[in-house]
Amino acid sequence: QVQLVESGGGLVQAGGSLRLSCATSGRTFNSYNMGWFRQAPGKEREFVAAMTKSGGETYYVDTVKGRFTVSRDNAKNTVYLQMNSLKPEDTAVYYCAATSGVTHTNYKLWGYWGQGTQVTVSS
Numbered sequence: 001q002v003q004l005v006e007s008g009g010g011l012v013q014a015g016g017s018l019r020l021s022c023a024t025s026g027r028t029f030n031s032y033n034m035g036w037f038r039q040a041p042g043k044e045r046e047f048v049a050a051m052t053k054s055g056g057e058t059y060y061v062d063t064v065k066g067r068f069t070v071s072r073d074n075a076k077n078t079v080y081l082q083m084n085s086l087k088p089e090d091t092a093v094y095y096c097a098a099t100s101g102v103t104h105t106n107y108k109l110w111g112y113w114g115q116g117t118q119v120t121v122s123s
Contacts, residue, residue, distance in 0.1 A: 002026045002112050004096045009117030012086055016121070020081040022096030022114055029077040030054075033103045035110060036070060036081045038092035038119075045095070047105035049081060059103060064090075086121045094119050 003025040012018055022034070035050035049070040050059045058070055067086075072079040079096060094117050097110040104110070 002028065002032060002098050004098060004112055004114035006094065006096045006114040006117040009094060009119045011120045011122065014086060014088055014121055014123050016086050017082070017084045018086065018119060020083065020094055020096075020117060020119075022079045022081075024077045024079075024098065026077070030074045032098040032100055032112075034070075034072055034079040035097045035099070035103060036079075037095045037097055037107050037110075038090075039095070039116075040092040043092075045107040046092075047107065048094070050103040051079065052103060057103075059105075061105075083119070086119075088121045088123045090119060091121050092119060093117065 005023050008020040033052050036048040037045050038048050039045040051070045055072050067084050069082040096114040098112040099110045
């Protein structure tokens, strides 16, 4: 079992930056692949980024490539999402997720979730 707690969301103007953090409990953080998803009102939860347990591989949805960076600090049991050049269409609740299986863009295949943090980008 792993518990996830996101932080770092907020209101930012278009072109600005935010860094989301996801702190995890337990001593097995480096056993999990970690991911970020987002959900805008009226839309399905969407894959944003993921990083393998070793940190050796990262994956991004095309719409955030070059703007967002996922990273993890296994010593701090924390994963981060650095978001630059934010756009109004990035507005959503952002969720941290963990899986002991393979990383996947389908949110239904991820077993553990945080409570979410709101990111609002004004134009």
